[in-house]
Amino acid sequence: MTGRLKLYWHPISGHAHRAQLFLSLIGAPFDLVEVNLAKGAHKAPDFLQLNPFGQVPVLDDNGVVVTDANAILVYLAKKFGRTDWLPEDAKGAADVQRWLSVAAGQIAFGPAAARLVTIFGAAFNADEVVKRAHAILALLEGELQGHDWIVPTAKPTIADVALYSYIARAPEGNVDLAGYPSVNAWLKRVEALPGFAPFATTPVGLLKAASRDAGGRVIPSALQEFSP
Numbered sequence: 001m002t003g004r005l006k007l008y009w010h011p012i013s014g015h016a017h018r019a020q021l022f023l024s025l026i027g028a029p030f031d032l033v034e035v036n037l038a039k040g041a042h043k044a045p046d047f048l049q050l051n052p053f054g055q056v057p058v059l060d061d062n063g064v065v066v067t068d069a070n071a072i073l074v075y076l077a078k079k080f081g082r083t084d085w086l087p088e089d090a091k092g093a094a095d096v097q098r099w100l101s102v103a104a105g106q107i108a109f110g111p112a113a114a115r116l117v118t119i120f121g122a123a124f125n126a127d128e129v130v131k132r133a134h135a136i137l138a139l140l141e142g143e144l145q146g147h148d149w150i151v152p153t154a155k156p157t158i159a160d161v162a163l164y165s166y167i168a169r170a171p172e173g174n175v176d177l178a179g180y181p182s183v184n185a186w187l188k189r190v191e192a193l194p195g196f197a198p199f200a201t202t203p204v205g206l207l208k209a210a211s212r213d214a215g216g217r218v219i220p221s222a223l224q225e226f227s228p
């Protein structure tokens, strides 16, 4: 008998949400294990044994440990035979991988970095990361015109899952999504998928007053939560 999957996670991590979202979309039985980033639990020896990078998310599948959000998506799609989310043919797989690279590249260094500035006061040049965020959003806006999903197929793929969390919360990093109607329509399509798991909102950046969270948990003050 095997136990449930365990996802080491933190509520305001977009990378962790990416993994949680996919687990939820495919209906895999899992438990969340909150890693206390504020107290440095991700740098403690027992966690570093799981992930030497000292980062969430980490998936533990009965002793099979998978680190890195995109690697977790691939693992889960393969493990559960979900070729609908990750095609097996050469071109289909390459089309998905292309966007996983964007999630780990332009998204991480654009909207995700902009959010790190407003939530944690990260030492990035705010104007530069916001500019990068708009560059990738403009590209995505073009790609999504006339298509439901980022790989233009009839159904979503793990590429959509990989891109969702940090784009949805881009306003928290002072990245205004108003000029991107196709991106907004795509966000809504993802949020309407059966099994969708909302990502907590943090009232910072453009979300200081408002909170568009599709029913997610609101973290009243991430900064407060992260003070000792």
Ligand SMILES: N[C@@H](CCC(=O)N[C@@H](CS)C(=O)NCC(=O)O)C(=O)O
Residues within 6 Å of the ligand: 012, 013, 014, 015, 016, 042, 054, 055, 056, 057, 067, 068, 069, 070
């Ligand atoms: N490449 C990793 C990046 C994960 C990552 O940046 N996680 C952040 C939370 S969003 C983290 O744990 N940061 C703590 C640290 O780097 O010390 C992935 O895709 O999982």
